[in-house]
Amino acid sequence: MTDRGFLSWPFFEERHRELASALEEWCEKNIHDAHAADADEACRSLVTELGRAGFLKLTVGDADRRPDVRSLALSRETLARHHGLADFAFAMQGLGSGAISLFGTIEQKREWLPRVASGEAIAAFAMTEPECGSDAANMATSAMRDGNEWVIVGEKTLISNGGIADFYVTFARTGEGEGARGLSAFIVPAEAVSVEERIETIAPHPLARLKYDNVRIPANAIIGEPGEGFRIGMETLNLFRVTVGAAALGFARRALDEALVFARDRRLGSATLADNAVTQAKLADMALAVDASALLIYRAAWQQDVGGADHRRAAAMAKLHATEAAQKVIDDAVQMHGGAGVTRGVKVEELYREIRALRIYEGASEVQRQIIAKDLLKEARQ
Template structure:
């Protein structure tokens, strides 16, 4: 059982503690086991999470944005039990986030109830073959022709690619150079060609997509033309803290696996846990986990309470939690010895699960730039 004492911290309200208890119980009793068919597994997980009511956390409720503390608790809890379950939950939020934040009443009415029920699988399509972190260089184009938009281009490394019901797609509409010329569109899946399925070290549905003269109605655009970069960045910022929360869930699980292994593994006349080197390593792991939790839930609280620019806090939370989780999990693998790199052992699975979190939704290098620029801005003012 993961340590839940952090829920007594003043960042939380009773509803957050109730959510944590409910989701923990659901994970222990209902979380499906992977069958090896990623598409089927993710579809089943989305449906199960929607049926249980947890996907409502991912979407706006009227004019109220998603509660980031709830999202963080959900992702930490799900990641502790299953990286694929966390992925299924997170993508429903990220893929529909622009609709929650900037969509019209009609767009929200059409898509958000289906996302919340698990009836529609969402995807976020920004990355391109020649454009990763530098979203301002997106080349996919959208041209206005009468009452339609025509999209041409390619996206890659798109999570839920091939199983999504719609892709929140960013394309260049030309209102200005770089970031000023982007717009966001809701693209139904049947309009997009899945050009390639991509396999990665922690398996989940991932694909390269082609937009071959995709025609969309005029009202498929989110916000105004030229607002796409802002829409994309605010969507990513809303969910950035929760990436750290998922990393925290992985790290907590690695620490618990290491503790259990150390207490059971015989070493001479005692156990591995009696060894001072092991104790030192466990202490460092626990320190990293608690530091990440403090940064994550501080940033989530700031985001929910409002009244302050939390970009630096969110960047710190994401950066520290993902980088520290990598170290915690590596230490757990090392402690397990040969078992730590054996397929089917939990710490080996965690070792593969954590790596991508240091890259997506803003790589660690990008988070350092955000933090440094905010510091420098304050120093020069």
């Protein structure tokens, strides 16, 4: 039932349409409710299966090319429409290894990216701290050079894949300057880090608080140069920001599909819920929100792949609109379902829990508004 007409839009090439068809077929055969039984085991299994099927290759770059954002966005939309954990497993492989794909040395890429792409190694992105969420420039975790090693001390929290990752791309203060100018990025093996707490959320995903207790790593574990960590982190987040919107789009499309089926089949006397004018208006608004999000997302993804002008505003707009709109679409679908909409085990109830975090992570909605406004004001002053 899902509308696939958007694949004919000029943002896509034939390889993107082939990917969408192949991944759709894979999802129908391989994603099932058992994946939700235990989040840790489900994510490990999904990473293995996605790697075996070859889809995780999309999440990493190679020596000459960064990941294709249109492919990432299409994949996340498709996976999210089928199951939130499948999207999570795919996305975290990309975000966790993104700094290596974009800024790693040839040796770092050769060591880690094939393992990420095959599903052999689970990746994680460790930036957030207990006292430092969106304001990454003020993180407290520190790294000091000691001969041929770096020594890392500090704590990270709300780290996706925390507790199941094989390595953490970790951001720490190295002191080249104040604020954002004094941060660096490192590849830290999981066995060097202590998992202090597993964090439960309304939509179960592997999350943890990590402790770095004088963690020693080789000098060549740094990504890029000392002091480049903030730029590396922001470029990595910017690469994947559009794909967060794509995941929200997948959730919204599924909610619309569920609402259409429910409205069509729900009897109200001699008519159906779909015959009601209020229901029809609601469905129209939901479809409008979905298409608007898709246009913003795939425009921004195309801009990132093609290059040229600064695309941060387009990425921020895509992430902001898609996540906020998806929240409303899913809420409307829950309302349309009535009591069933808040019953555990019903798909729209699952979607309601899944969507909420997307308005927060990888740049909260408030941060996206700041990015958009500052870019507009910068242009206005020129």
